[in-house]
Amino acid sequence: CGSLMTVAARFRALSRRLLWWAAQGAHHVDFSWILPALARLPMTLAYRAAHWRGLINASTGRDWRSMALGRRHIRSQSLAGYRLLPVLASEETLSAWCAERFVVEAREELEAQLVATNRVDGLNCRFEPAQAAVVGLGRKRGLVLLTPHFDSFFLGVAFLARSGAKVNLMSSAVTQQPGVDPAVTRHFFKKYRGLEHYLNGGKVLDMETGLRQFYRLLERGETLVVLGDAPVLPDGVSAQVDLLGASRLVAGGALRMAQSTGSDIGAYVCRHLERNNYALELGPVGTADESAAIDAVYAFLGAAIQSNPGR
Secondary structure, three states: OHHHHHHHHHHHHHHHHHHHHHHHHHHHHHHHHHHHHHOOOOHHHHHHHHHHHHHHHHHHOOOHHHHHHOOOOHHHHHHHHHOOOOOOOOHHHHHHHHHHHHHHHHHHHHHHHHHHOOOHHHOEEEOOHHHHHHHOOOOOOOEEEEEOOOOOHHHHHHHHHHHOOOEEEEEOHHHHOOOOOHHHHHHHHHHHHHHHOOOOOOOEEEHHHOOHHHHHHHHOOOEEEEEOOOOOOOOOOEEEEEEOOEEEEEEOHHHHHHHHOOOEEEEEEEEEEEOOEEEEEEOOOEEOOOHHHHHHHHHHHHHHHHHOOOO
């Protein structure tokens, strides 16, 4: 009996290894071939295919982060996060939000490929002229714009630059770490280099290469986009903000840079409407030294997230 149990355990372990090997292979093919192919389709078909790709990812819990770490943690952590929101939601609603989160990310990955293949000019964005003027060329001070991992936040950077301003994005080299599939690393490289084509001379710069580069561009009066919902890094600068019904600790480097350079601070969200149509909304912009301006920025971001948590 003991030997049979040992054989069964070894068989289960071998089966798990084979399944994981197959999943890794499919993941590589998806980012190497399938996703780039979707970006070459007519827009209507591309968005429809991205939606179905997201549903498949939701059913399997697949995400490039989970594939890199070797564990399907995104679904459970998303559900845990949704339970922290100041809203009453059933388990069915929480599950629906979680599924939508995978669908939205699949669309964002398609949008990244559209950026990489220079198809952004075929995308429509509603951006009020008065709001565009706030970001535009007439600015005398630097501007830090916060945005969360929400809806089409990445594509919003390109739409911001349609104001004529020189726009920059703070990125991270996390996708270059060991364990990340090489196809995913290439995806992000092409995504960032493709975005630079639309930024009026702006750059996508990794924070790991040093913060001085961000201070300099703000001192020149340029615009810098930073993800405002990032967690505090070990030994990093933090900020205590009111967000989504509670006082929360977030990375505070963007706020410090804005204050040190005398820059303004604001926020934006970019929403996907249908197919290749979007809307960009600029939140309040104020002086970074004023606590009321920081409160207004995070109130704006929190309201956007709470209006549609699945995104």
